[in-house]
Amino acid sequence: MTTTNGANYKVIGTRPIRHDGIDKVVGRAVYGGDVRLPGMLYGQVLRSPHAHARIRRIDTSKAAAVPGVRAVVTANDLPAVEDKRMDLGEGVVRLKYLRDNVLASDKAVYKGQPVAGVAAVDLHIAEEALALIVVEYEVLPPVVEVRQAMKEGAPLLHETLTTKELGEDTKNKSNVASHLRHVLGDLAAGFARAAVVVEREFNTATVHQGYIEPHNATAMWSLDGQLTIWTSTQGAFAARDQVASVLDHPVSKIKVVPQEIGGGFGGKITVYLEPVAALLSRKSGHPVKLIMTRPDVFQSTGPTPGSYVRVKMGVDQSGKLVAAEAYMAFEAGGFPGAEIGAGAMCVFSCYDVPNAQVDVYDVVVNKPKSAPYRAPCAPQAAFAVEAVVDELAEKLGQDPIDFRLKNAAKEGTRRVDGVVFPRIGCVETLQALKDHPNYKIPLGPNQGRGVAIGYWFNIGFKSSVSASVNEDGTVNLVEGSTDIGGSRASIAMQFAEVLGLAAEDINPAVVDTNSIGYTDVTGGSRVTYATGWAAYEAAQDVKAQMILRAAKLWEVPADQVEFSEGSFIHKGSDKKLSFKELAAKLDDTGGPVVGKGNVKPNSGVGGSFAANIVDVELDPETGKVQVLRFTVAQDAGKAIHPSYVEGQMQGGSVQGIGWALNEEYYYTTQGEMANGSYLDYRIPTSLDLPMIDTVIVEVPNPGHPFGVRGVGEAPIVPPMAAIANAIYGATGARLNELPMRPDRVVAALQAQAAH
Amino acid sequence: MSKVHVQTKINGEEVEFLCEPRQSLLEVLRETLGFTGTKEGCNDGNCGACSAIVDGSLINSCLMLAVEAQGKAITTVEGLAGPEGLHPLQRKFLEHASLQCGICTPGFLVASKALLDQNPNPTEHQVRHWLAGNLCRCTGYDKIVRAVLDAAQTLRAGV
Numbered sequence: 001m002t003t004t005n006g007a008n009y010k011v012i013g014t015r016p017i018r019h020d021g022i023d024k025v026v027g028r029a030v031y032g033g034d035v036r037l038p039g040m041l042y043g044q045v046l047r048s049p050h051a052h053a054r055i056r057r058i059d060t061s062k063a064a065a066v067p068g069v070r071a072v073v074t075a076n077d078l079p080a081v082e083d084k085r086m087d088l089g090e091g092v093v094r095l096k097y098l099r100d101n102v103l104a105s106d107k108a109v110y111k112g113q114p115v116a117g118v119a120a121v122d123l124h125i126a127e128e129a130l131a132l133i134v135v136e137y138e139v140l141p142p143v144v145e146v147r148q149a150m151k152e153g154a155p156l157l158h159e160t161l162t163t164k165e166l167g168e169d170t171k172n173k174s175n176v177a178s179h180l181r182h183v184l185g186d187l188a189a190g191f192a193r194a195a196v197v198v199e200r201e202f203n204t205a206t207v208h209q210g211y212i213e214p215h216n217a218t219a220m221w222s223l224d225g226q227l228t229i230w231t232s233t234q235g236a237f238a239a240r241d242q243v244a245s246v247l248d249h250p251v252s253k254i255k256v257v258p259q260e261i262g263g264g265f266g267g268k269i270t271v272y273l274e275p276v277a278a279l280l281s282r283k284s285g286h287p288v289k290l291i292m293t294r295p296d297v298f299q300s301t302g303p304t305p306g307s308y309v310r311v312k313m314g315v316d317q318s319g320k321l322v323a324a325e326a327y328m329a330f331e332a333g334g335f336p337g338a339e340i341g342a343g344a345m346c347v348f349s350c351y352d353v354p355n356a357q358v359d360v361y362d363v364v365v366n367k368p369k370s371a372p373y374r375a376p377c378a379p380q381a382a383f384a385v386e387a388v389v390d391e392l393a394e395k396l397g398q399d400p401i402d403f404r405l406k407n408a409a410k411e412g413t414r415r416v417d418g419v420v421f422p423r424i425g426c427v428e429t430l431q432a433l434k435d436h437p438n439y440k441i442p443l444g445p446n447q448g449r450g451v452a453i454g455y456w457f458n459i460g461f462k463s464s465v466s467a468s469v470n471e472d473g474t475v476n477l478v479e480g481s482t483d484i485g486g487s488r489a490s491i492a493m494q495f496a497e498v499l500g501l502a503a504e505d506i507n508p509a510v511v512d513t514n515s516i517g518y519t520d521v522t523g524g525s526r527v528t529y530a531t532g533w534a535a536y537e538a539a540q541d542v543k544a545q546m547i548l549r550a551a552k553l554w555e556v557p558a559d560q561v562e563f564s565e566g567s568f569i570h571k572g573s574d575k576k577l578s579f580k581e582l583a584a585k586l587d588d589t590g591g592p593v594v595g596k597g598n599v600k601p602n603s604g605v606g607g608s609f610a611a612n613i614v615d616v617e618l619d620p621e622t623g624k625v626q627v628l629r630f631t632v633a634q635d636a637g638k639a640i641h642p643s644y645v646e647g648q649m650q651g652g653s654v655q656g657i658g659w660a661l662n663e664e665y666y667y668t669t670q671g672e673m674a675n676g677s678y679l680d681y682r683i684p685t686s687l688d689l690p691m692i693d694t695v696i697v698e699v700p701n702p703g704h705p706f707g708v709r710g711v712g713e714a715p716i717v718p719p720m721a722a723i724a725n726a727i728y729g730a731t732g733a734r735l736n737e738l739p740m741r742p743d744r745v746v747a748a749l750q751a752q753a754a755h
Numbered sequence: 756m757s758k759v760h761v762q763t764k765i766n767g768e769e770v771e772f773l774c775e776p777r778q779s780l781l782e783v784l785r786e787t788l789g790f791t792g793t794k795e796g797c798n799d800g801n802c803g804a805c806s807a808i809v810d811g812s813l814i815n816s817c818l819m820l821a822v823e824a825q826g827k828a829i830t831t832v833e834g835l836a837g838p839e840g841l842h843p844l845q846r847k848f849l850e851h852a853s854l855q856c857g858i859c860t861p862g863f864l865v866a867s868k869a870l871l872d873q874n875p876n877p878t879e880h881q882v883r884h885w886l887a888g889n890l891c892r893c894t895g896y897d898k899i900v901r902a903v904l905d906a907a908q909t910l911r912a913g914v
Contacts, residue, residue, distance in 0.1 A: 020857075022841075024854055025841065025857075025861075026792070026833065026841070026845065031794070031858060033794070034791035123782075212856075212890055213794070261856060262859075263855075264856075644852055647894055650895035651895045654896070677801060678796075683892060685888075686882070686886045687886075689897075692895050
């Protein structure tokens with residue numbers, strides 16, 4: 001492990017057992033699906049069997065008459081509201097689209113779109129009742145591929161959707177929801193100076209976040225209008241706000257109680273089941289629990305956008321990048337809102353390139369509405385850019401890491417989207433790879449080595465923490481960030497560091513929306529950064545209050561009391577009390593001490609780079625690609641809990657391996673997903689993989705008290721490109737389409753042999 | 756639908772329940788008996804989150820009917836730790852940070868126990884092969900495999 005941060009911390013950088021660990025290894029942790037309430041009903045959702053169809057009529061009378069059925073709801077049960085635009089924390093969405101994604105009103109725009117919900121005394125009865133709901137559809141031709149959808153004359157998903165071109169509404173009816181552009185320098189002049197230019201086209205398939213826990217929601221609508229929702233969500237407040245808008249119900253009457261969450265990766269921000277469960281509860285008078293089936297999860301929730309990307313880059317005689325151009329079209333799914341802005345921010349951000357242009361398009365297709373997936377839209381961009389960079393390095397006869405180092409973005413580099421980088425760790429991350437022993441291991445026959453780098457800017461947003469000091473000197477810490485991968489520990493550790501306490505002295509709890517200040521979603525690599533910062537502020541608040549208590553106890557002015565090495569000290573005498581000793585005296589000095597921290601740090605301050613060395617071996621007959629070794633280096637700024645930083649790096653890398661080699665939504669010509677199960681949509685298993693070697697690089701983030709950079713997203717950005725480059729190394733064939741399935745590898749080998 | 760009376764032993768204790776013939780063991784464990792440590796990820800035998808040990812064999816409880824549990828001994832994640840403390844697998848999973856979200860963890864623990872019960876000294880490849888029926892989307896398996904190998908060593912050393 002590389003450490004470039006010399007600060008002397010007592011808790012930060014250690015590896016304590018996570019606070020919620022015991023409950024999770026003995027089976028006691030309560031996830032959304034484990035919620036059970038007195039009188040609870042079980043529900044299920046009817047979904048459109050068609051990718052594109054007008055809904056003519058829905059008849060629920062037979063379903064409602066089944067013994068044991070307590071309520072049936074459709075879009076007609078949603079209150080009539082004015083349409084508006086809403087910010088969900090990782091993107092903006094139109095309310096009509098959000099409502100139609102919860103319960104379709106006039107049209108189904110993807111197979112699996114919800115049409116009706118049923119609540120019954122048990123799940124089997126609910127499922128039987130679903131089969132009795134009659135829906136009359138007028139089936140329409142679907143379009144499931146981005147470039148087809150952009151064509152003149154393509155079937156239109158939304159009659160009212162017009163293209164927003166560079167911020168202006170064109171009034172043109174189209175599946176292209178928006179087109180953004182960033183320009184830096186003079187592109188034509190840049191290419192005119194280029195000695196070598198490479199331009200290539202790339203396609204990436206739709207893939208799913210693949211969290212093991214299906215979506216779930218349990219709702220109880222009381223007669224006084226109080227609505228309580230227990231759910232596995234990345235953002236309890238974001239869920240509350242969406243439910244409030246969809247149901248036109250005041251936020252003061254909605255409490256969301258976040259349960260333990262079985263993975264999210266961006267896919268558990270949008271509400272799907274919550275409003276349906278609420279409507280069923282209101283109608284039946286009972287609490288109602290809904291859990292998606294696995295096919296529902298695949299067919300109805302957030303895949304990441306498939307994409308078409310074209311990248312052109314040029315270098316001068318000295319090997320310096322002089323111009324770069326990207327055209328990226330993303331499949332938003334049935335409703336607009338792919339994270340195209342993020343893709344545009346990341347596409348060329350690993351490099352110092354003075355002349356560049358990025359054009360990016362948000363396009364609706366008859367697939368489930370896409371949702372963020374770990375660094376949304378950055379991996380598709382990196383797959384293209386890193387392959388082109390690799391080819392440029394090869395044409396110049398340069399080592400691929402040296403070429404990247406020569407052109408790496410640094411502090412002061414201006415990105416194509418206009419941002420000037422603060423202190424970043426791009427160079428250090430590449431250097432860590434260059435120095436790694438895995439870069440020097442000799443390769444055998446049919447083996448190849450690839451490298452690639454990726455970037456994610458890391459978001460900030462709002463976080464709240466409050467902390468109550470117990471009389472034994474421990475602290476109850478309350479926060480609003482759902483813990484998907486050990487963040488209770490990373491937040492508690494930052495709090496403990498300030499006060500000289502041990503991680504185990506802090507008792508962190510994730511609480512409901514009535515019990516803590518507003519906290520944005522667990523996403524965008526923001527929790528250890530922003531909620532950790534809120535914990536730092538709360539600890540500073542506790543410290544300031546405790547100094548006043550010590551001063552009161554000693555009857556000295558507060559400015560004569562200081563806090564050092566975990567103790568309160570009177571500067572004018574030998575009076576000294578440890579944090580725990582003073583905590584025992586709070587009752588004598590004014591009662592409870594409760595600290596608070598509420599922050600909204602800037603986004604993009606602590607961006608992170610992740611880079612890979614991948615070794616693969618190919619079977620030239622079958623085209624199967626085996627990953628032999630996988631190395632990931634990443635700038636964590638300051639790793640609070642290194643084990644969980646490594647965990648993010650390893651997990652993101654392996655999701656990237658799946659995306660690279662075998663994951664995809666396979667569509668029939670009718671626009672139906674044909675592989676909606678874990679058997680057919682195959683995510684990597686333990687048998688497919690080697691150990692994932694990690695190198696934590698620490699270039700402190702100047703925008704955080706401990707130098708933290710979020711680490712969740714960046715590791716998924718480079719693997720697809722690194723593997724493509726490794727396949728090239730093994731075969732001399734460049735694969736420009738994801739996934740790089742065995743049949744595509746064989747086809748590439750055959751095409752190469754024919755040359 | 757009329758219900759069937761089933762007598763079984765779960766985590767060493769006699770348990771009786773009534774169930775419909777169409778109910779899976781997973782559904783009865785979770786919804787009837789409250790053993791919610793056993794998780795549902797896919798309900799079609801492909802993720803392993805509902806792993807249980809029945810008469811010494813590792814099974815997906817979503818693929819077994821509850822009525823088939825008649826007369827059988829079942830181990831779930833709730834049965835791994837005793838009053839004396841955690842099972843070495845549980846301890847090693849915590850020490851190695853082998854869980855992130857934790858939803859797959861009960862299945863991995865139960866499956867790993869079934870492996871070590873019959874092979875106390877597995878190679879890395881044998882661990883990977885055995886656990887290929889348990890999906891994890893968070894960790895990339897690295898820290899899980901290390902924890903299982905470490906727990907095997909601890910069990911062999913008898914500590």
